[in-house]
Amino acid sequence: MMAKVTGVIPARYKSTRFEGKPLAILEGKTMIQMVYEKCCKSKLLDQIMVATDDQRIYDNVLSFGGNAIMTETNIATGSDRCYEAVKYDSCDIVVNIQGDEPLIDPNVIDICIQALIDAPEAVCSTPVVKSNNPDEINSPHAVKVVLNKKLEALYFSRYPIPFFRNNLDDEIYYRHIGLYCYRKYFLEQFVSMAQTFLELSESLEQLRILENGYKIQCCLVDYESVGVDTPEDLEKVKRLLKI
Numbered sequence: 001m002m003a004k005v006t007g008v009i010p011a012r013y014k015s016t017r018f019e020g021k022p023l024a025i026l027e028g029k030t031m032i033q034m035v036y037e038k039c040c041k042s043k044l045l046d047q048i049m050v051a052t053d054d055q056r057i058y059d060n061v062l063s064f065g066g067n068a069i070m071t072e073t074n075i076a077t078g079s080d081r082c083y084e085a086v087k088y089d090s091c092d093i094v095v096n097i098q099g100d101e102p103l104i105d106p107n108v109i110d111i112c113i114q115a116l117i118d119a120p121e122a123v124c125s126t127p128v129v130k131s132n133n134p135d136e137i138n139s140p141h142a143v144k145v146v147l148n149k150k151l152e153a154l155y156f157s158r159y160p161i162p163f164f165r166n167n168l169d170d171e172i173y174y175r176h177i178g179l180y181c182y183r184k185y186f187l188e189q190f191v192s193m194a195q196t197f198l199e200l201s202e203s204l205e206q207l208r209i210l211e212n213g214y215k216i217q218c219c220l221v222d223y224e225s226v227g228v229d230t231p232e233d234l235e236k237v238k239r240l241l242k243i
Contacts, residue, residue: 005113005181006091007045009035010081011099013054017230022057022099024234027241029064031228032057034102036066041106044113045095051085077205079180083191086184093117094187096180100228102237108179108223115219116181122152122217123186124209128174129221136175143176143204145218153216156204174218177225180206186214 011022011032018024022032029037032050039048050061050068053075061068071084082096093116095109108127116125128145136142140158148154155161156176164171182190196211198204209216228234 003092003117004090005044005046005093005095006086006089007039007042007048007095007097007109008082008085009039009048009050009097009099010078010085011050011052011054011057013052013057018228018234020056021228021234022052023060024228026102026234026237030060031102031234032061032099033064033066035097035099035104036061036064038102038104038106039097039109042109042113043106044110046091049085050099051081053081079182079187079205080191082182083187086187089184091184094182094184096182098178098227101225102228103226103240104179105221105223108177108221111219111221112179112181115217116183119152119215119217122215123183123190124206124214125181125217125219126153126206127177127179127221127223128218129177129223129225131173131175132171137173143178145174145176147174147218151218151220153206153210153218155210156202156206158202158204174220176206177221177223178227 013020024031051071052058053071053073058068069085071081075081086094112125112127137160143156144161145156146154146161196208198211199207
């Protein structure tokens with residue numbers, strides 16, 4: 001049987017650095033509409049929904065013909081909001097799609113979904129890109145990951161990992177892209193798990209999965225993610241759209 005796949009775009013109105021960013025305008029559309037329309041180009045998503053706690057975002061999604069669901073306000077993470085949205089949905093796989101990446105490539109979504117389908121022992125899949133950019137490698141905002149030979153995640157960190165004690169000709173880092181595909185049964189377990197030591201140390205919720213002994217399947221993609229965290233980031237995206 002084919003797996004039923006639901007894409008969820010968590011969208012909050014309140015943000016410390018950029019309040020109301022899902023409704024920021026790009027080329028005559030709200031950012032949440034641009035993300036939604038990109039997701040509609042995926043070949044493996046069976047349905048898409050925006051999970052929000054704000055009536056303005058909900059109304060905007062309905063205005064362009066999208067599917068939205070209202071969730072509680074006091075939800076801790078995007079993963080929790082995703083589960084709240086699909087709790088009664090009959091899907092097999094849930095894709096947590098960032099609502100602040102208006103340039104998301106639908107092919108990356110499909111590659112990530114297929115990676116989970118092809119890795120029966122994994123409970124989650126997520127994309128990574130190769131990086132040799134010193135600014136990315138040394139930035140705590142760019143999450144690095146080390147992989148085994150099966151492209152399964154060994155560890156995620158805001159610190160540059162691995163540490164190259166010896167100079168090598170092919171020193172490559174892998175940068176994590178914040179898109180997740182979960183098996184629905186595991187997402188239900190995940191949101192009920194207590195936060196773990198490493199998760200709290202690095203402020204990376206995917207470490208909760210590894211600390212509890214589960215496998216995360218990574219997939220290597222060629223994609224330059226551009227997230228919008230601030231009004232300045234929005235201007236950067238506007239410039240990219242004009243290129």
